[in-house]
Amino acid sequence: MKHLFSFKNMLLAIFLVILIFSLTACGNNLDNDNSSEQNAVNEKPFKVGVIPAQNKGNMERAMDKLENVLAKALDRPVEINIYSDYQGVVLAMKYNKIDMAYLGPLTYVQVNNDTGAQAIVTQLINGEPFYYSYIIVPKDSPLNSIDDLVARSKELNFAFGDINSTSGSLIPSIQFKKLGVYxxxxxxxxxxxxxxxxxxxxxxxxxxxKYDAGAIDSAIFNQLVKDGKIDGEKIKVIWKSEKLFQYPWAVVKQTDSETIKKVQNAFLSIKDPDILDVFGATGFTLAKDSDYDAIRKAAKETGRLD
Incomplete structure (x- = not known):
């Protein structure tokens, strides 16, 4: 019986050793699986949608550089796509096709209303996060004020920008509505x-x-003149809106705080003129949802927001 007991003890010991090795192997495999999953997350591209602020060629060169800046900050691939219109970016964010978007203030409050996306960064113009809606006319136009434009509206062809643009559509349309012509x-x-x-x-x-008058973003107008893409001597500004808070970069609602901080720090570090110039910017600064309350109010007043 003594020998039998020893044999049983030996079998039990062997079984325990095998069990320990098995559990250790499973743990290692689990760790490897978790590591693989984490690596897969890190390799998944961070996708960004951008509204068309200027012609696509200029923006593509700048966005290639911005991709590199963000990829380095996030330690993962970044894909930036320039959409053909504002609505395309709105839909991409609404249906979770992108992680972050560069939006006009109007499109931002619409997306925020629909999805909970949050503004985290905006651009600076001469050190301030503001811009204006301009109404511009040819230099030799007899129109010298918005009152002149209203008085002669029946004779005039007027050009808005994108229908979802804040400065190119929303703000001037509100002004025209107040003046009884639109x-x-x-x-x-x-x-x-x-x-x-x-x-x-x-x-x-x-x-x-081609048109008698048009509405435009002040920062982009000034940058186009600076870059020689339009001749500032052939155009004059006849109306300027109140201050508008600059275009936001907004992330989807579920974005974690660490990613937000990395993106913010990346933008704050940007000094490259190729990136800044395409936005008419002198730098970037932090932004928050409440910065767009005035635009939200205007959008509601015009039926563009529920």
Missing amino acids: IDQENHKFKNITFTGSHDITALAIQNK
Whole structure:
């Protein structure tokens, strides 16, 4: 019996050793699986959608550089896509096709309302996070003020930018509504209304006298003049809005705080003129949702936000 007991003890010891090795192996495999999953997350591209602020060629060169800046900060691949219109970016964020978007203030409050996306960064113009809506006309136009424009509206072809643009559509349309010459694209007192789709197209159209007047983002207008893409001597500004808070970069609602901080720090570090110039910016600063309350109010007043 003594030998039998020893044999049983030996078998039990062997079994325990095998069990320990098995559990250790499983633990290692689990750790490897977790590590693989984490690596997979890190390798998944951080996708960014951008509205068309200027012509696509200029923006593509700048966005290639911005991809590198963000990829280094996040330690993962970054893909930035320039959409053909504002609505494309809105839908991409709404249906979780992108992680972050560069939006106009109007499109931001719409996306925030629909998805809970949050503004985290915006650009600085001469050290301030503000810009304006301009109404521009050819230099030799007899129009010298918005009152002149309203008085002669029935003779004029007017160009808005993108229909979802804050400075190129929302703000000037509110001003025209107050002055009694505009309700919407079908109900107005102009000879003709056009939406050009982008600020640079509007500027060139006014310079070339294709339209009598147009609405444009002040920062982009000034940058186009600075870069020689339009001739500032051939255009004059006849109206300037109140201050508007600059275009936000917004992340989807579920973005973790660590990622947000890394993205913010990456933007704050940007000094590359190729990136800054495409936005007419002198730098970047932090932004928050409440910065866009005035735009949110305007959007509600015009029926563009529930």
